[in-house]
Amino acid sequence: xxxxxxxxxxxxxMKQRRMGLNDFIQKISTNSYACKHPEVQSILDISQPxxxxxxxxxxxxxxxPSQQINLGPSSNPHAKPSDFQFLKIIGKGSFGKVxxxxxxADEKFYAVKVLQKKAILKKxxxxxxxxxxxxxxxxxxxxxxxxxxxxxxTASRLYFxxxxxxxxxxxxxxxxxxxxxxxxxxFYAAEIASxxxxxxxxxIVYRDLKPENILLxxxxxxxxxxxxxxxxxxxxxxxxxxxCGTPEVCILLS
Numbered sequence: 001x002x003x004x005x006x007x008x009x010x011x012x013x014m015k016q017r018r019m020g021l022n023d024f025i026q027k028i029s030t031n032s033y034a035c036k037h038p039e040v041q042s043i044l045d046i047s048q049p050x051x052x053x054x055x056x057x058x059x060x061x062x063x064x065p066s067q068q069i070n071l072g073p074s075s076n077p078h079a080k081p082s083d084f085q086f087l088k089i090i091g092k093g094s095f096g097k098v099x100x101x102x103x104x105a106d107e108k109f110y111a112v113k114v115l116q117k118k119a120i121l122k123k124x125x126x127x128x129x130x131x132x133x134x135x136x137x138x139x140x141x142x143x144x145x146x147x148x149x150x151x152x153x154t155a156s157r158l159y160f161x162x163x164x165x166x167x168x169x170x171x172x173x174x175x176x177x178x179x180x181x182x183x184x185x186x187f188y189a190a191e192i193a194s195x196x197x198x199x200x201x202x203x204i205v206y207r208d209l210k211p212e213n214i215l216l217x218x219x220x221x222x223x224x225x226x227x228x229x230x231x232x233x234x235x236x237x238x239x240x241x242x243x244c245g246t247p248e249v250c251i252l253l254s
Contacts, residue, residue, distance in 0.1 A: 069117065069126065069158060071151045074137055079152040081159070084112060093226075095119045095129075096157070100164060110149065113160040120158070128228045129158065135227040136160070138202055144195035146215070146225040165223045167216030174211055188214075191222045205231040 084101040091098035096115040103110060120129055136148035149161040170188065174180065180188070192214065199206050208229040215223045 069120075069129075069153060071133065071153065071158070072130075072137075074133060074148055074151040074160075076150040076152050079150060079159070079161075081154065084110070086112070094123075095125065098162075109164045109166075111146075111162040111164045113158075113162060115158040115160075117153075117156055117158060131230055131232060132227040133160070134232060135199070135204055135230045136162070138204070142195065142198050144191050144222055144224060145198070146223050162225075163223070165215040165217050165225070167218060167220065169212050170214040170216060170222065171211035173216065188222055192224070195222070195224045199230070200236075203232065203236075207231060 083105065084103055087100045087102065089097050090100050090111065096113065096119070099112045099114060101110050101112045102108070115129065120126060133148070133151065136146070141147075146165065147163045149163075151158065151160045153159065192209070196206055196209075206224070206227070206229075208226055209224075213224065213226045215225055217223055
């Protein structure tokens with residue numbers, strides 16, 4: 001039986017290998033020429049999410065009126081899961097996951113946010129999901145905010161087709177490098193301030209700022225994502241009274 005000290009180096013080694021594999025997959029998945037090679041496709045298939053609807057191209061039956069969620073201007077009723085080749089899971093959340101996908105028609109890569117309707121309705125979170133959709137629709141022109149291309153739904157899921165930002169989370173880079181030099185930190189802070197300032201100009205308050213929600217693009221610029229906790233229609237001197245955030249952190253700070 002191994003002791004804790006014997007397990008620790010192995011755990012660190014496996015974590016380092018996983019991080020290296022993740023970097024490798026991100027690089028080859030953004031090269032359209034490489035993705036067409038049979039051997040590369042077989043590697044990417046290993047990372048396919050094991051969800052029958054997303055893998056075999058069979059879409060769910062059309063949602064009944066009671067299951068429909070109004071996606072508004074972003075809705076594309078002709079879109080379906082089989083339009084995409086889902087390559088790997090790049091994020092997970094309370095209501096679903098985010099997948100790297102290639103659109104079969106235009107061969108472009110997207111981050112597809114797939115949300116479970118049952119979980120949303122059970123926790124009565126429709127308002128937050130629609131708030132995220134509304135914010136995404138407003139900020140497509142800002143370079144430091146992730147953009148929404150369109151959305152659609154099946155009987156059981158909502159799909160948001162987003163920009164794919166291939167540089168990884170700021171959290172990942174901070175964890176790997178331990179700390180940033182001051183010029184680099186100032187650079188990120190300035191771009192974050194620009195993104196938040198733009199949202200404030202639209203009377204939107206972003207309330208989930210953390211390294212996990214800040215992505216880096218291929219040129220090293222930040223891209224803010226995850227707008228589920230945003231509050232709309234807040235005047236310049238207005239305040240909110242909603243309790244939000246990680247419970248453990250709130251308890252620690254209190």
